Amino acid sequence: MHRHSLTWERQETDKARQRDYLTFALVRSGVCVTLQDANFDYHYIANLPTDWMSPGSDDPPTDLSIFGQELGKKLTEVKKAIFETGQKREFEWVDERGRTYHFLVELVFDRENGRQIFTTVNDLTDERRREKTLRTLLKEVSHRSKNLMAIIQSVASQTARYAPNLERFVESFHGRLQSLALAQDSIMETDWQGASLKDLLERQLNYFPLQVKKLVQFEGEDVLISPNATVHIGLALHELLSNAVNYGDFVRQNAKIKVCAKLQQVQSTTPTLTLTWVEPQTRTEKPSEQHKRFGSTILERVVPNAVSGKADYAFSEDCIRYSISFPSNA
Incomplete structure (x- = not known):
């Protein structure tokens, strides 16, 4: 488990503005990121590819509702294994249309919420x-x-x-x-x-x-x-x-x-x-x-x-x- 920090920042930098700029950079990058707590409840999802189902406002999102039965089940099993071992996991997934995605799933630590699951998804199809x-x-x-x-x-x-x-x-x-x-x-x-x-x-x-x-x-x-x-x-x-x-x-x-x-x-x-x-x-x-x-x-x-x-x-x-x-x- 580890914490992530910026390479360098001024001490007086406004944290809210910093977050806005980082969020903007994340959206522009096209990289999908998700954060879940120890109960697998999603805290946020950014840049979800159109291949998968965006969560609605009524029901809380789950791996199965977002990614479908096969991929959702695999992701849930990977995340459970990470909580047991503490070791990050990564894999590639090819969907029905032939698009290739790289998943990196790892543990991060938050002072208030403890251990959390941070997932990044990159579209590697063109590559x-x-x-x-x-x-x-x-x-x-x-x-x-x-x-x-x-x-x-x-x-x-x-x-x-x-x-x-x-x-x-x-x-x-x-x-x-x-x-x-x-x-x-x-x-x-x-x-x-x-x-x-x-x-x-x-x-x-x-x-x-x-x-x-x-x-x-x-x-x-x-x-x-x-x-x-x-x-x-x-x-x-x-x-x-x-x-x-x-x-x-x-x-x-x-x-x-x-x-x-x-x-x-x-x-x-x-x-x-x-x-x-x-x-x-x-x-x-x-x-x-x-x-x-x-x-x-x-x-x-x-x-x-x-x-x-x-x-x-x-x-x-x-x-x-x-x-x-x-x-x-x-």
């Missing part, structure tokens, strides 16, 4: 909802981080496998990491919803010189794709751009590359998204196997498998054409 949302987000971040790390590990090992020397490995791996980072930026800015194709393409183009960006043209439907598709389609676009810059002649010819997106309903209930890359070329020779290697692996195997789609990578005398079709929600 618990924020905690739940945060836990969900942390799990999602953990899941996506593991997926991203697996992608990075795969890219690193495959890049090392096909790189002829350390310098080439560093250059290629840095570009692919940058592609993943740019895709993640798109995902973050949409609150993990994914990214639009046009925005994804523009972000990937930021890695390359301005003259390259001016020659790449987006056409068709600017579809919002999932986070998984954003990462992998972004990686495919990076590979196509890298190959075009390193081995193509579209810049020298001032010829435009067209990236087309088309959404169509096929047999399944989920629409199919087809993304097509058409890169003009005047050279007659095909890229060597050394040029294709891992870039081709990404475009023809890694990305299609990741988005449950199919891809076609073809070379002709006048253009390089890459097409990938996948479920729009992949």
Whole structure:
């Protein structure tokens, strides 16, 4: 048992005015407080949440009449136990509407009335909802981080496998990491919803010189794709751009590359998204196997498998054409 006092007060402070200000502060705080004597008779109730029944003027309030049968019975049992042990008790209660309340029940001492029961009730609903949302987000971040790390590990090992020397490995791996980072930026800015194709393409183009960006043209439907598709389609676009810059002649010819997106309903209930890359070329020779290697692996195997789609990578005398079709929600 203990007495409560202010942290500091002037000796000449008017007690009635002090009580008025403290009462005002209590009302503004939204915290519910109740005081009962040793017979469980209520002396006052402040800030009672609307979920419970406010006491009428005729009958004296009781735990059962205010809080209902289940919670009222629990509170009465807790208060009896406190009188026996002298130890404060606290618990949380979730009502039928899903609101969460924290109860703190303890003994206080009054010179005139002796031992009394002081109860404070805090509405923790918003706090618990924020905690739940945060836990969900942390799990999602953990899941996506593991997926991203697996992608990075795969890219690193495959890049090392096909790189002829350390310098080439560093250059290629840095570009692919940058592609993943740019895709993640798109995902973050949409609150993990994914990214639009046009925005994804523009972000990937930021890695390359301005003259390259001016020659790449987006056409068709600017579809919002999932986070998984954003990462992998972004990686495919990076590979196509890298190959075009390193081995193509579209810049020298001032010829435009067209990236087309088309959404169509096929047999399944989920629409199919087809993304097509058409890169003009005047050279007659095909890229060597050394040029294709891992870039081709990404475009023809890694990305299609990741988005449950199919891809076609073809070379002709006048253009390089890459097409990938996948479920729009992949």
